[in-house]
Amino acid sequence: MIKRRLETELPKILKRSASVALMGPRQVGKTTLALDVTASTPAIYLDLEDPLGLEKIKDVAAFYAANTDKLIILDEVQRTPEIFTQLRGIIDRERRKGNKTGLFLFLGSASLDLLRQSGESLAGRIAYTELHGIDVLEYAGDDPQLLNRLWLRGGFPEGLLASSDSDSLHWRRDFIRTYLERDIPQLGPRIPAQTLERFWTMLAHNQSGILNASQLARNLEVSSVTIGRYLDLMVDLLLVRRLQPWTFNIGKRLVRAPKIIVRDSGITHALLNISQHNDLLGHPVVGASWEGFVVENLLSVAPSNVQPYYYRTSAGAEIDLILEFSGKEKWAIEIKRNSVPKLSKGFYMACDDIKADKRFVVYAGKDQFPLGHNIIAIPLPDLMKELLAYHNAQK
Incomplete structure (x- = not known):
């Protein structure tokens, strides 16, 4: 395996932001990186191209309530841009409780600009980073x-x-x-x-x-x-x-x-x-x-x-x-x-x-x-x- 430089950076970003969007083209290694980084952290992974994954987040608030002790990783998040509006309320409630970082990790295969348009409701609550090809x-x-x-x-x-x-x-x-x-x-x-x-x-x-x-x-x-x-x-x-x-x-x-x-x-x-x-x-x-x-x-x-x-x-x-x-x-x-x-x-x-x-x-x-x-x-x-x-x- 080739160690990606972002392996050391992603945990730092998660520790200073409520949610993180990790973007990159398909097959560049986003899922592998996310799972490796979170191997020592309680986390739950959902693929939003999988019908079961989509079913689980139909009621995002209920899903989050059942997994409040875990980092929630949502893959191919550009397929469900409407989710960001719902997540804003969850993140704000957690902030008031003192839980201000490391709540969500989004993986996506579209540009940062495209996701930013979908995620305007998370302004100030999300950090963006890109996984490039191996350099x-x-x-x-x-x-x-x-x-x-x-x-x-x-x-x-x-x-x-x-x-x-x-x-x-x-x-x-x-x-x-x-x-x-x-x-x-x-x-x-x-x-x-x-x-x-x-x-x-x-x-x-x-x-x-x-x-x-x-x-x-x-x-x-x-x-x-x-x-x-x-x-x-x-x-x-x-x-x-x-x-x-x-x-x-x-x-x-x-x-x-x-x-x-x-x-x-x-x-x-x-x-x-x-x-x-x-x-x-x-x-x-x-x-x-x-x-x-x-x-x-x-x-x-x-x-x-x-x-x-x-x-x-x-x-x-x-x-x-x-x-x-x-x-x-x-x-x-x-x-x-x-x-x-x-x-x-x-x-x-x-x-x-x-x-x-x-x-x-x-x-x-x-x-x-x-x-x-x-x-x-x-x-x-x-x-x-x-x-x-x-x-x-x-x-």
């Missing part, structure tokens, strides 16, 4: 061979830990099929599975690229509005990231469309039928895939107050990733797959445009070294450690 620090550390395996197979535990690349690819294809044929119809509007698979595959081909809704609409023979609806669904299900442009007024002509990233590199490769590391290295998507992999790994360890952006001007100034810390500090990050990073003039210009406080180039080598102009070349694991250290220093 470089959790699995590979400084081992380049393990890092490349993680990049190829992605961060879903079953796919990553399969006995071979072939078995991993089969698992990921089954995962995609299950989402298209069962999970998405349950959670979202009726969209033909074949159409949505084509859309998902188009996003994989254009991994880390700027959204061109008109082109996607022409290719799928649908409207741009429909493309927006498809994209919203994939973002809400935590399968795709919509990376917004940094567009604060600096008197320049900026690219304002979002950059689109299929969040798990293994799913990207399965959609493109890339089965082995050597096949990936020879594929046109290799650079874009690496960029998406780096972005997702960095965001998996970034503090919750970080806002991610990218930056691009019509004159060619560009930054692959900007991390803005509560509006106070900005890190500019360029992402290069090669082992000898070379920077274009556009990165220097962009760093000056946004007045970046720190400037990094993530590359495929093992050592940190300065590149001039306050820019540091840094391996991915090292920058992840810097972000974790920054996060811990802010606590």
Whole structure:
């Protein structure tokens, strides 16, 4: 088993909040993590996709009254958003009795924003956290061979830990099929599975690229509005990231469309039928895939107050990733797959445009070294450690 970093954080969050929502895509390990964390704590687990689980919480107040001495874990909670209104009264009554923390743990496969809309009635009574796919620090550390395996197979535990690349690819294809044929119809509007698979595959081909809704609409023979609806669904299900442009007024002509990233590199490769590391290295998507992999790994360890952006001007100034810390500090990050990073003039210009406080180039080598102009070349694991250290220093 791979120890997830959130294993040590989740108990702390439960000790300071009445309820906690742990979000993440299906099969990422939420249930396993929740049950492991609560192994030494009296708890009761209900799967709300199970008719029996739904039956048990028809009268939430009565169910809670029968289990007041236990942490109540509700899985796939996005299926019953109406429950939050009822839980507000329960939590407030317990608060008046002095029971202010560790009452409920919600697990869900939809975005934090979507759950926040459903859980407005729990404002001030709920903490949100996300379980990302297994990341470089959790699995590979400084081992380049393990890092490349993680990049190829992605961060879903079953796919990553399969006995071979072939078995991993089969698992990921089954995962995609299950989402298209069962999970998405349950959670979202009726969209033909074949159409949505084509859309998902188009996003994989254009991994880390700027959204061109008109082109996607022409290719799928649908409207741009429909493309927006498809994209919203994939973002809400935590399968795709919509990376917004940094567009604060600096008197320049900026690219304002979002950059689109299929969040798990293994799913990207399965959609493109890339089965082995050597096949990936020879594929046109290799650079874009690496960029998406780096972005997702960095965001998996970034503090919750970080806002991610990218930056691009019509004159060619560009930054692959900007991390803005509560509006106070900005890190500019360029992402290069090669082992000898070379920077274009556009990165220097962009760093000056946004007045970046720190400037990094993530590359495929093992050592940190300065590149001039306050820019540091840094391996991915090292920058992840810097972000974790920054996060811990802010606590």
